[in-house]
Amino acid sequence: MPEAAKLVRVPALKTVAEFRQHVASLGLALPCEDAIVIGAASPLTAPVADVTINGKILGNRWAVQPMEGWDGTTTGGITDDVRRRWRRFGESGAKLIYGGEAMAVRPDGRANPNQLIISAENQSGLAELVQTLQRAHRERYGTTDDLVIGFQLTHSGRFCKPRDKQRMEPRVAFRHPLLDGKFGVTSDRQVVSDGEIAGLIEDYVRAAKIAGEAGADFVDIKHCHGYLLHEFLAAHTRPGQYGGSFENRTRILREIIAGIRASGNRIELGVRLSAFDSVPFRPDPARSRPGRPGPGVPEDFSRCLPYHYGFGVSVNNPVEPDLTETFRFAELCAQLGVKILNLTAGSPYYNPHIQRPAAYPPSDGYQPPEDPLAGVARQIQAVRRVKEHLAQVRSPKSEVRSGFASPIASGPRTPLLVGTGYSYLQEYLPHVAQGVIRNGWTDLIGIGRMVLSYPTILADAVERGVLEAKKLCRTFSDCTTAPRNGLISGCYPLDRYYTAKPAADVLKQIKRAAGA
Numbered sequence: 001m002p003e004a005a006k007l008v009r010v011p012a013l014k015t016v017a018e019f020r021q022h023v024a025s026l027g028l029a030l031p032c033e034d035a036i037v038i039g040a041a042s043p044l045t046a047p048v049a050d051v052t053i054n055g056k057i058l059g060n061r062w063a064v065q066p067m068e069g070w071d072g073t074t075t076g077g078i079t080d081d082v083r084r085r086w087r088r089f090g091e092s093g094a095k096l097i098y099g100g101e102a103m104a105v106r107p108d109g110r111a112n113p114n115q116l117i118i119s120a121e122n123q124s125g126l127a128e129l130v131q132t133l134q135r136a137h138r139e140r141y142g143t144t145d146d147l148v149i150g151f152q153l154t155h156s157g158r159f160c161k162p163r164d165k166q167r168m169e170p171r172v173a174f175r176h177p178l179l180d181g182k183f184g185v186t187s188d189r190q191v192v193s194d195g196e197i198a199g200l201i202e203d204y205v206r207a208a209k210i211a212g213e214a215g216a217d218f219v220d221i222k223h224c225h226g227y228l229l230h231e232f233l234a235a236h237t238r239p240g241q242y243g244g245s246f247e248n249r250t251r252i253l254r255e256i257i258a259g260i261r262a263s264g265n266r267i268e269l270g271v272r273l274s275a276f277d278s279v280p281f282r283p284d285p286a287r288s289r290p291g292r293p294g295p296g297v298p299e300d301f302s303r304c305l306p307y308h309y310g311f312g313v314s315v316n317n318p319v320e321p322d323l324t325e326t327f328r329f330a331e332l333c334a335q336l337g338v339k340i341l342n343l344t345a346g347s348p349y350y351n352p353h354i355q356r357p358a359a360y361p362p363s364d365g366y367q368p369p370e371d372p373l374a375g376v377a378r379q380i381q382a383v384r385r386v387k388e389h390l391a392q393v394r395s396p397k398s399e400v401r402s403g404f405a406s407p408i409a410s411g412p413r414t415p416l417l418v419g420t421g422y423s424y425l426q427e428y429l430p431h432v433a434q435g436v437i438r439n440g441w442t443d444l445i446g447i448g449r450m451v452l453s454y455p456t457i458l459a460d461a462v463e464r465g466v467l468e469a470k471k472l473c474r475t476f477s478d479c480t481t482a483p484r485n486g487l488i489s490g491c492y493p494l495d496r497y498y499t500a501k502p503a504a505d506v507l508k509q510i511k512r513a514a515g516a
Contacts, residue, residue, distance in 0.1 A: 007359060007368065007371060007372070009359055010359075010424070010425065010426040010427060010428070011426065011427070011469075011474070013427075013428075016032060016034055016035075016428065016431060019431075020032050022373075023373060023377075026371055026373060026374060028374060028377040029377060029381065030373070030376070030377050030432055030435075031432060031435025031436060031438075031441075032428060032431045032432050033431045033432075033434045033435050033438075034431075035431070035465070036430045036431065036461050036462075036465045036466070036467075037434060038461075038462055038465045039462065039463075042434065042461075042462045043434050043438045044060060044430070044433060044434060044437060044445070044458060044461070044462055045060050045462050046060070046061060047059055047146065048060075048061065048095075048416060048443055048444065050414075050416065051339055051340075051415070051416050053148045053218055053268050053339055053340070054148065054267075054268050056145065056146055056148055056217065057146055058095045058096055058146060058148055058416075058444070059095040059145075059146030059147070060093070060094070060095045060146075061437050061443070061445055062093075062094045062095070062433070062444060062445045062446075062447060062458045063094055063095075063096035063097070063098045063342075063418050063444045063445065063446045063447070064089045064092055064094045064096070064097050064098060064100075064446075064447060064455075065098055065099070065342075065420065065447060065448035065451070066098060066099035066100060066101050066102055066152045066220070066272070066448075067085060067100075067101055067448060067452065068101040068102045068115065068116075068489065069081055069082060069101065069488055069489045069490065070114050070115065070483040070487075070488050070489050071114055071488040071489070072114045072115060072117075073114065074113055074114060075117070076103075076104065076107065076110070076115065076116050076117025076118075076119065076121075077116075077117075077122050077125050078116070078125040078126070078128065078129060081488060081490075082116070082129065083128070083132055084497065085101075086100060086129045086132050086133045087132050087133065087136045088136075088455040089451070090132065090133035090135070090136030090140075091136045091137070091140055091455055091456060092447075092455040092456055092458075092459065093137075093141060093456060093458060093459030094458070095146050095147050096148050096150075096340075096418070096444055097133060097147070097148065098150055098220065098340070098418060099150050099151060099152025099220040099222075099270075099342075100129065100133075100149065100152065101116060102115065102116075102152045102154040102156075103115075103116045103117065103118040103126075103151055103152060103153060103154065103207070104117045104154060104156065104162075105117075105118060105153050105155055105200075105203040105204050105206075105207040106155065106200075107162055108160065108162045108169070109155035109156055109157075109160060109162070109171075109203075109228070110156060110160065110161065110162040111154075111156035111159050111160065111161060111227075112161050112162075112165055112483065113162060113163055113164065113165060114488075115156075118151060118153065118210050118211060119207075119210065120210060123210050123213060123214050126151070126210070126211075126214040126216075127213075127214040127215050130149055130215035130216065131215070133149060134149070148217045148218065149215070149216055149217050150211075150217060150219060150220050151207075151214070151216045151218075151219050151220070152220040152222050152272065153204055153207050153208065153219050153220060153221055154222040154227055154228075154229075155171075155227065155228040155229070156227050156228065157170065157171055157173065157192075157227050157228025158170045158171070158172050158176075158183050158226060158227075158228070158231060158349075159226065159227065159349055165486040166486065168183055168184040170183055170184055170185050170190055171190060171191075171228065172190055172191055172192065172228075172231060173191070173192060173228060173231040173232045173234070173235045173238060173242075173243075174191060174231070174234075174235045174237055174238040174243065174309075175188065175191065175237075176309050177303070177304050177309065178279060178280050178299050178301065178304065178309070179226075179280060179309075179350060182350065183349070191238075194240050194241060194242060197242060197252060200252075201252065201255050201256050201259055202259070204221065204256045204259070205256065205259040205260050205263055205265075208260045208263075208265055209263060209265050211267060212265055212267040216267065217267075218269060218270050218339065218340065219260075219267055219268075219269060220270040220271065220272050220342065221253060221256055221269065221270070221271050222271075222272050223271055223272065223273045223274070224272045224273055224274040224344050225274055225344065225346070225348060225349070225355060226274075226277075226347035226349060226350065229252060230273070230274055230311065232249055232252055233249050233250070233311040233329070234249075234277070234309055234310050234311040235248075235249050236249070236308035236309070237309070246325060246328060250329065253271070253332075253336070254332075254336065257269060257336050257338075268339050269336070269337060269338045269339060269340075270338060270339060270340035270341070270342060270415075271338050271340075271341055271342070272342040272343075272344060273326070273329065273330075273343055273344070274311065274312070274344055274345050274346060274347070274355075275312055275321070275323065275326045275343045275344070275345055275382045275383070276311070276312030276313060276321035276323060276326065276346070276382060277310040277311055277312055277313050277318075277345070277346055277347065277351075278298070278310070278313060278318065278319050278321075278346055278354050279298045279299055279301045279307075279310070279313075279319060279351070280298070280299045280350035280351060281296035281297060281298055281350065281351045281353070281366060281369070282296065282297065282299060282366065283295070283296065283297075283365075283366040283367070284296070284297040284366070291514055293365070293366045293367060294366065294367060295366060295367040295369045296351075296353055296365075296366035296367065296368070296369040297366075297369065298319050301318055304318075311325060311326075312325060321345075321378070321382065323382065323385055323386065323389075326382075326386060327389045327390075330386050330389065331390070331393055334390065334393075334394075334413065334414055334415055338415050339415055340415055340416045340418060341386075341415040341416070341417055341418070342417075342418035343379070343382060343383045343386060343417060343419065343420060344379070344420040344421070345378070345379050345382065345420070345421070348480065352365050352480070353365075353366075353368055353369060353370070353372070353375055354375060354378075356375075356421070356423070356424075356448070356449065356475075357372030357373070357374075357375030357376050357421060357424040357475070358372055358424060358475035358476075358477050359372060359424070359474065359475050360474075360475060360476045360477050361477060362480035362481045363481040363484055363485060363510060363511065363514050364484050365477070365480075372424045372475070373424065373425075375421060375424070376422065376424050376425060378421075379420055379421035380419060380421065380432075380436060380442075383419040383420075383441060383442045384436075384442070386417065387440070387441060387442060387443075390414045390415075390417075391414065394414055416443040416444060417442050417443045417444070418442065418443065418444045418445075418446045419436065419441070419444070419445055419446055422445060422446070422450070423447065423448055423449045423450040423473050423475065424475055426472045426473070426474065427467065427469065429447075429450070429457065429458075430457075430458065430461040430462075430467070433445040433458070445458070449473050449475065450472070450473045452473065452491040452495060453471055453472065453473045453491040453493075453494040453495055454471035454472055454473065454494075457471070457472070470494070471494060473491065473494070474493070476493050478491065478492040478507060478511075479491055481507065481510065481511065482503065482507050485506075485507070485510050487503045487506060488501075492504050
């Protein structure tokens with residue numbers, strides 16, 4: 001039986017020259033600078049002067065992405081595990097804490113029974129998280145005047161598990177011919193009705209008010225990874241005022257923002273968007289064996305063409321991105337006063353190699369169908385294209401400029417763009433991040449999984465010019481395998497806090513049984 005192609009793993013590339021040579025051999029475009037630049041000369045330390053968030057100018061160019069731990073209380077409150085994670089966010093040195101972690105706007109919208117709920121009952125705990133993060137940041141870096149903290153507001157939609165870690169209770173925007181069977185959607189009653197949407201919008205408006213009162217500088221209205229509002233962007237086949245046309249499919253966002261503003265709440269706004277999606281993938285049965293899934297292959301979508309079940313995908317070949325509507329959505333965000341647009345891709349539930357490139361799959365995943373660097377480059381290039389498009393829309397007669405500043409023109413201010421997908425770069429994350437910022441391809445570098453094992457990676461880079469290799473995330477995917485099997489999420493291989501937990505032994509047994 002043929003095996004998946006052997007990957008050249010990043011730790012095997014001992015020099016910048018070897019890394020560049022490997023990237024070139026894959027036909028990818030990734031800037032990679034010769035050395036880590038320290039101090040004020042680093043592009044990563046430049047303030048983001050283009051846009052103020054709650055009156056603040058972001059003090060550097062990196063962001064902590066939302067990192068959910070599946071470790072709150074069953075009523076959506078905080079625990080010591082949550083407090084520790086937010087303290088480490090503050091210690092990271094990042095000046096943008098993008099969302100902290102996903103907070104459900106209603107109890108039945110949770111992705112797991114221990115997800116945080118943004119509610120009046122939990123407001124004091126959420127305020128404590130903000131204060132814990134600020135205190136940790138101030139103790140290490142001296143000031144929080146240039147630190148911006150957001151709360152990510154979400155409804156998990158198709159992936160709801162609000163009461164039982166093993167039982168799906170999905171609510172969906174439309175019936176999906178490829179996803180319904182995978183996630184327990186069997187009835188039209190599971191489709192959120194137009195009548196229910198008014199209550200959902202009120203939940204978001206109420207959550208935004210609580211966020212402001214708890215000390216958040218902004219709220220992220222989450223539109224990514226297949227969760228409910230992202231799925232509405234793909235609701236081409238849905239009848240009524242929330243489906244079909246682009247105007248209808250973006251109506252919920254417009255009504256949420258209008259509701260927040262009508263309430264008198266002036267909190268700043270962000271949107272995390274899957275810039276493009278893809279069809280679901282599965283292990284190739286021809287190259288799988290017991291205990292070892294084969295490389296990912298797309299589900300057969302031939303019966304679904306033209307493909308009207310995704311956002312940012314080609315209708316004729318839905319494994320390929322089409323950013324036409326992504327550009328329109330970015331323009332809409334600018335018009336609505338959204339200050340930050342955080343771009344990601346795909347979904348961790350049905351095409352994880354698109355969303356978070358990794359060398360090792362989670363327990364419910366598949367071997368990489370491509371070199372993960374291809375997934376990194378795909379996301380970086382998508383952000384580049386959106387940034388260039390927004391610059392051209394705002395200033396049609398000017399060329400898109402490189403460097404740190406966006407073109408100045410009349411009309412809505414361009415949102416700050418946060419890029420995603422950098423953790424797999426490992427040793428070369430700072431080298432690539434410097435090049436991306438210096439070339440003007442994004443405004444900020446978002447770091448996700450890497451924060452769990454090495455929260456101060458970029459602070460170390462710009463302060464000392466070297467990284468601690470033993471702390472680098474090697475994309476073992478334990479932070480995903482654990483919650484997929486009912487355990488809390490964390491970096492079990494590299495963070496001793498999680499290695500010492502009883503769950504670490506359970507996780508080892510799960511992986512051993514799966515042949516990992």
